[in-house]
Amino acid sequence: MARLQLSNLTKCYGEFKAADDISIDVADGEFLVLLGPSGCGKTTTLRIVAGFVEPTSGSVRLGERDITALPPWKRNAGLVFQSYALFPHMTVAENVAFGLEMRKVPKGQMAPKVTEALRLVRLDHLGDRLPRQLSGGQQQRVALARALVFHPDVLLLDEPLSNLDAKLRQDVRVEIRELQRKLGLTTVMVTHDQEEALTMADRLVVMSEGRIRQIGSQQDLYERPSEKFVADFVGRSTFIDGRMDGPGRFVSRGGLAIACEGTCTGSASLALRPERLALMPAAAPALDNSFPGAVEFISYLGSQVDLHVRLSRVDRVIVQIQNRPERPLPVIGEQVHIGWNRSTGRVFPS
């Protein structure tokens, strides 16, 4: 295993920049997740690391080696694809052995290594099967064993779970993470699924439009999003548009004067987490902000309930409340009060 350093990677297709000045330092044994919507450049970045895309500029270092110019087959990176990409005409054991074979491992030493790798993913009893005789989850585990058997310097996962059904995804998620910890694998995973990203990562990179928007831990991204895109993409936010009217004073387009912590000036957006807003029967002077409003829409989600509350002619927020038997739910049209402290909202210039 080794440290992976991406320095100022840019990939241009004509005028279009698929990846724009990407610099990431992945520590030895770290599980890093590239998160972003489709077309954000996360897959391009991963493919640059794997060697399938040649960067227009920038460099990739793996351990002590500069691998920027190396073809994929000389990089010693284990790769797991969304489509599993098993060799259909080879048995499970032959699939796993392929990487060893390419490394000219003597025949005698091959079998124990293959068995060991398959045991890691609990499939050592299925070595003689063909890929098509396995379930999706099993195929993905074979792909994982195949990528691990030759002790790669880095493990690259390209949306490895998106072809699995929801239940299985949870299991494989845990399995990959435990294996990664146990083996101390430097890992880069690409996903568009924020829940997957949050549960698996040591550290996350949020990308959009080819650029890195923020690098940080789960808490960093959730509590301290660096920009509006991150606040919107990680977790959930409702936005109130308006402008800053002096330090700590935000005035919405609907005329609400809101106390906040921002110091920027000019037009801005205020991001509010629905679960951080308080629903109250009457005005609460203890909170920095408290507004009356009418419930316009209710989404009943079981353990939680989303209330869409209109605070002014143009301002509407979503409030998420816990569904408790002792507390009756408001009905549509009911007048309620919504409150939050100044530190709850985050202001982004727009």
Added chain:
Amino acid sequence: MTVRPGWTSSRFVGRIALGAAAGVSLLYILLPMVFVVWLAFFAQEIPSFPPEGYSLKWFRAIPDNDRFTSGFLLSLEIAVVATAIGLAVGIPAAVCLVRGRFVGREAVNNLLLLPLIVPGIVLGIALYVFYVEAEMRTDWPILGSLGGLITGHVLLAIPWTVRLITASLVGMDRAVEEAAQSLGADRLTTFRRITLPAILPGIVAATLFGFIASFGNLEMSLFLVGPGRTTLPIAILQYLEWKIDPTIAAVSVLQILFIGAVMLVTDRFVSIGRVV
């Protein structure tokens, strides 16, 4: 599920109609073949209905007819060589067309399919004129040579090899090749170990269809054969100019059996229905 009244019966009628349509189409396709086979066993020299009796003598006469045996061997030789060259050209071409991104890709693709669209006669005349010109300028014996004939037949095989192998390559998951490369296989090894096995059904089908296209070709070959060099279809045509006895039918039956056998053998290795 609720069964509406009349639903089962209307479905039944639909099935009958479908079966009838399929039957008529099949009959339409098979009828000429049925008559050829029937005719081959007629006893009399001038075919007329009803037959005066049945005989195997026309089949027995074939091996003694030098034109047919040498024609068969020549057709076989040409078809085998032309198909082999067609594959040697078609496989790399298909890989480039599917995997490559270059200007004029679509044009090259269409160009390689052209011999399928251009009528055989036109192709034959064009090649004939070209050979005449080429021979005059180079003094090489091109016209009527075996090489010239095979070159023409390569043109017949190429559209099939390119088309069928392209289809199998398109249907192949690119990630499988990338997986092999990430595991340490260079391009050539990846092609040999991963790509080739994956497109094998396409290659077998391409071989088969290239072979059949060459083996049965008449129109183009008419312009390219030289003295003493007669392919089986041409031998059949020439025989027909003088006689109309059932020998021709018998030869055709053997030709049908031969191609049928080739297809059956091929189908044992790969299901043709899967690739065509």
